[in-house]
Amino acid sequence: MLSVRRSRAPLGAEIAGIDLSGEVDARTFRDIVELFHQHEVVCFPDQKLTPEQHVAFSTRFGEIWMHHRTDCCRPGYPEIFVVSNIVENGRPIGSRDAGVFWHSDFCYVKEPARASLLYAREVPQKDGGPLGDTLFASMTTAYEALPDATKRRLEGLKAVNSYSRGYYRDRKSGPRRELTEEQKSITPDVEHPVARTHPYTGKKCLFVNEGYTTRIVGMSETESEALLAELFAHVARPEFVYRHRWRVGDLVMWDNCSTQHRAVMDYALPQRRHMERTTLHGTAPF
Numbered sequence: 001m002l003s004v005r006r007s008r009a010p011l012g013a014e015i016a017g018i019d020l021s022g023e024v025d026a027r028t029f030r031d032i033v034e035l036f037h038q039h040e041v042v043c044f045p046d047q048k049l050t051p052e053q054h055v056a057f058s059t060r061f062g063e064i065w066m067h068h069r070t071d072c073c074r075p076g077y078p079e080i081f082v083v084s085n086i087v088e089n090g091r092p093i094g095s096r097d098a099g100v101f102w103h104s105d106f107c108y109v110k111e112p113a114r115a116s117l118l119y120a121r122e123v124p125q126k127d128g129g130p131l132g133d134t135l136f137a138s139m140t141t142a143y144e145a146l147p148d149a150t151k152r153r154l155e156g157l158k159a160v161n162s163y164s165r166g167y168y169r170d171r172k173s174g175p176r177r178e179l180t181e182e183q184k185s186i187t188p189d190v191e192h193p194v195a196r197t198h199p200y201t202g203k204k205c206l207f208v209n210e211g212y213t214t215r216i217v218g219m220s221e222t223e224s225e226a227l228l229a230e231l232f233a234h235v236a237r238p239e240f241v242y243r244h245r246w247r248v249g250d251l252v253m254w255d256n257c258s259t260q261h262r263a264v265m266d267y268a269l270p271q272r273r274h275m276e277r278t279t280l281h282g283t284a285p286f
């Protein structure tokens, strides 16, 4: 039996009472999908997953995205992107951080990721509590809370999302490796609606983020900068945010259409963090 506990925020729920290492029957799986769409971020605590089991559960939802940063994938598992500050034999085992600014995963491709499933293997600790929380903001709630005039203003607008700009902007935790020309060429800039419709729930979601959105199409630079600044400040309002405090064994699944997220970098070696992520293919925003 699934046992569901909502967070106090407008998004986020914990789903206990299920072991994801084994077969999940069709009916339970349908319930999970429904809970996921309802709560936008769900956490399955106390999981003991091999990489194969993590991949197998993720595949139930659809096809897994193979990350273009193959240097950050778990050796032998192109489906698994490693987020970690651990260095082994002089080589980082993954991406040290995966976004210290608000973003959604793969928002910079034509068909952005539907969802991501991040599994906690090692969580940094201090004084008996976890460090390295992840913040999630509800983009359905943020859209709903906009003044009507702003909603009307956003109708039909598109914005440019750029991988390389976001990548180089993310320097808070130190200099980054150069992208290869090939890595750049497989991620050209894309245009997406500023407010998109959720493909499953039909709800409107704000879809611009401070990480990757560079400008609004068809606006002067000044006007675009001003509108984006207003929207970026709006989406990060504390009343839209759920803060996840990690425990080893958490599998957290988030919706990249109805939420944005941001990593909190408040730890450093020897405090180790080791997370592994699968990411699901999505559909073109409309």
Ligand code: OGA
Binding pocket: 083, 097, 098, 099, 105, 116, 118, 132, 133, 134, 261, 262, 263, 264, 275, 277
């Ligand atoms: C990610 C990501 C945040 C974190 O894996 O996509 O943004 O806290 N992670 O690790």
Ligand code: MN
Binding pocket: 098, 099, 103, 104, 105, 261
């Ligand atoms: Mn991310």
